[in-house]
Amino acid sequence: MTEADPRADQRWQTRDILVVAVIAVAFGVFFWAFGLVWAWLGFLGPAQSVLYAGWLLPAIVAPLLVRKPGAAVFAELVAAFVSMFLGSQWAVDTLASGLLQGGAAELAFVATRYRRYDLPVVVVASLAATAAAFVHDWVVYYRDYAPEALLAIAVAMGISGAIVLPPAAMAIERAVRRSGALPEGLP
C-alpha cells in the first residue's frame, strides 16, 4: 500500500486509533501493578525517580508503534482517563500530567514532521517528557522542597529520561514489531 502523498499516510485509520488506545489501556493495567511497587520504592527517596521512566513509557512507545501525529498525546490521555476510572493514586491529576508529558513528547516528533523515529529523536522526546513531568511534579508536590532535594530529584529524573527511558522504549518497540503483531502497512 504505497501512498504517493506522504500526508495521506498520516491520517488515522480505525485500527491506528485502537492500537494506541489499547496500548494505553494495557499500560494502565500494567501501571496498576507497577504503582504498588512504586509505593514501596518510595523509601529510596529521590533515587526512586530513576525509575520514573516507567510512567512515561506510553508517551514514547505509542508514537514509536503508531507513527501518526498526536499519538503521544492521545496515548497519555487515554492512560490518564483509564487510571482515573480505575481509582489510581493520582487521579484527576494524571490528566494534567498526562497532557503535559504527552504534549512535550509530541513536540519532539512534530519537530521532525513525524518522519524520524531513531534514537536521537527518541532521546529528545524522552527528555522533553521527563522535563514536563518534573515541572508538573514541582508545581503539585515539590514547591516547598529544599533546593538540594530538588536537585537530587532533577538529576535522578534526568538520568531516567536520558538513559533509562529511550533504550527501554525502543527495546519494547523492537520486541513488539518482531512478534509480527503489527501487520504490514502500519508504519
Add this chain to the structure above:
Amino acid sequence: MGLSVHDDARTATRLGRTSALVKLGVAIVWLLGVVVTPDPRGSLTMGLVALAAARLLGSVPMRELLRGLAPLVVAACGIAVFTAIFAAANTASGAVLLVEVGPLVVSAAGAQAGLLVGARLLAIGAISVAFASTTSPTALVDALVQQGHVSDRFAFGALAAYGALPRLSTDLRALRDARQLRGLRADLHPRLLVALLVLAVRHAERLGVAMDARGFGQGPRSHYRPLAWSALDPLVAAGAGIVLALVLAATVS
C-alpha cells in the same frame, strides 16, 4: 480494581444527570484551585465538599467513596512525611525545630509544608473519586462527542479499548501463570509487558476490523443516547465556582 457501577438509579441522580463535560471542567478547575491554595484547610474543605456532593447529590454510598480514597491515604502520608523531611524551611534561619534524628531535621514550617501537600493529595483524590463515581465512561464519551465536539472516532475508539480492560487483565494473569508454569517467578518482568502489549495490539487490530465492519467512522454518526444541556449544568458549575472562590478568598489572604 475498583470500577464503580453506574446503574440506572445512579444515572438519575442530580450529579448523574449533570453533563459529564461540566463535571470534568469542575474537576479540573478545582484541581488547579487545590494546587494553588496555600492552606491545608482549603484543600481539605474542597475535598470534603466533593465527597459530600457525591454522597448527597450523586447517591454514592459512603463505603464506595472511602474505598476509592483508601490507596491515597498511604500515598498522602508518604508524601507528607517526605516533604516535611526535605522542606526548604527546615534549614531556613529562625526555624523552629520539632524533630531531630541525626542529620534529619523537621521544623514547624516543614511539618506544615508536609501537611499542605498531604492535604492536597487527599483533596485531589476526593475530587477524582467524586467524578469517577458519578460519571460512567460511556457518559463521558457521549458528552465529549456531543457537547464537546471531540472527534467521535477517537472518543469511541478509546471507549472500545477501555472495554478491553477485563480481557487484558485476564491476559496478564494468564501470562503470569505461564511464567510460573515454566518455573519462573511471576513478577512483573519486562517480558510480561511486551507480551501484554503484543496481545493488546492483536486485540486492537481485530477490534478495529470488527468496528469497521459495523460501519464505524465511515460517515456522520447519529446518537442513540442524545444529550441535552439542562438547568443542572449551569447550577452545578456556578455552585462549584462559588465554593472555589470562597475557599481561595479565605485562604489566600
Add this chain to the structure above:
Amino acid sequence: MAGFGFRFAGAERVALANVDLDLAPGTCLLVLGPSGSGKSTLAMALAGLLGRDVPGTLVGSLAIGSGDRGLVFQDADRQLVMERVEDDVAFGLESRGWPLEAMRARVPDALVDVGLADRPRAVVATLSGGQRQRLALAGALAPGPALLVLDEPTANLDPAAAAAFMARLAYLKQEASTTIVVVEHRVDDTWPLADRLLVLGRDGRPLAEGRPEEVVERDGARMIDEGVWLPRRMEPAPPVSAAPILGPDGEQSSSAVLEVLGLGFAYVAGAPVLQGLDLAVRAGERIAIVGANGSGKSTLARLLVGLLPPGAGSIEIDGLAPSRRPPANRLALAGLVFQDPEVGFLATTVDEEVRLGLPRGAGTETRAARLMTALGLPLETYGRRSPYRLSGGEQRRLSLAPALLREPRLLVLDEPTFAQDRAGVTTLVEILRARAEAGTAIVAVSHDERFVASFATRVLELRGGRLLDRGAS
C-alpha cells in the same frame, strides 16, 4: 464472485485463489476447509473488508447485491464495543447515521430475534459467552443486512450455547430470508442449515462446491484427506480408544499419580465453584473432563497444577501438594496447556519461547531440538519465526512444548482442540497417547465430543462443583 483471489501484504503465498461463487438471496452457504485454507479471508472478502482495512492484493471480481453486510466473528470480545447490551446493538446503527426513532424501534426487535430481549440495560461484561455471541449477532443484524457472514461463530461456545446460537440462526434464515455464509470447523450444528457447500483446500483453492449431499458423495474422501471435518454420521467410525495402559511389565499400572480429595474452591466467599470434588488419576490414564462453560473446568485445571491454592480439601501429585511448592519445583509434577495458545507465549521468537526457563546445557538443547522436530516444528526452520505468526495448528503444537519438555507426572490441557482442524487434532491425540504410554497422567478439559471419544480412557462430567462419572469410553 468470479476468479477471486487475495494475497495478504507481505505474505509469501496466496491466501485465496480462483474462487467462483454464485449465491442466490436467502440461501445459506457453508464454507469448510482445513487450517490455513483461507476461510477467514473469504469471510472478510464477503464483508467487504479486504483491500481497505486489510492490506493486500485483490484479483478477480466480487459483486454483492445492494444492501449492507453483517459480519460475526468467533470471539465476541472483539466485536462488542459498548458497556450495555442495547447500546452495543445500536452501535452499528449510530455509525450508519440512523435517525433516533428508527434506532429506538429497531434495537428491541434485534434483541428479540436473538433471544436477549429481557435485559436491554444489562452490562455486557456480565453476560455469558453464549449470550455475548448472540449479542454480537444482534449487532450485525440490526442494520438489516442483505448478506450475513459468520466466521466460526460457535468456536468459543460450549455445545449447549452453540446449539442455541444455531437455532437462532435457523430462525433468522426462515423469517428474514437473509443470505447467510457460515465458515465453520464444527460442522454438526451447521449442516442442517446449509443449502450449499464450498470446500477450500489447503492451498486456498476451492476443492468442491455444490449441494451438501452431492459434495460429500463426490469428494468426501478427498475432504477427509485434506483435513476437513464432516458431520459425525457421515464420518468413518472414530478409532477405538486404546486399551487400558499397560506398564512396562505388561500389567496394568496402578500407581495413582494424582489424588484429589474433597476439593473446594471459591473466588468469592460464599459462592463455591467446586465443592467436595474427588478425583484419582493413575499413571498413563487419559481423563477427559466435560461440562458446560462456567462450570469451573478452567478453575479446576489451574487448581490441579498448583496455580491456585485449594480453598478446602487437598490435591496431591505423587504425594506432594503442587500449590505449596515454589514454581521451580512444581515443574516435575504438573504442566498446563492453555486453551488459547497465544496467551501463553512469552517470547517473540520460537527459539526463545521453547528455551525460556530451561537450564542451559547441551542436554536440554538436544532434547528441545528433538521434541520440536517430533512436534513438526523443527527449530532449524521455525526457530527465528515469531510464535504469533504461526498458523493455528502450529501455535497449538508450540504451546505443548514447554509442558512436554519438563516431563511432568501430570499433564493438564484446557480445551486443546480449540479451533483445530482434523489434522491438528489427530496429531494432538497421537502425541498425547505417546505421552500416556510413557507414564504421564493426562487430564484434558474439553467440550469437543469427538476429541473426547478418540482420546479418553475415562470421561467425567463437572456438574454442581463435583465430578460425575460418565463411564469409560
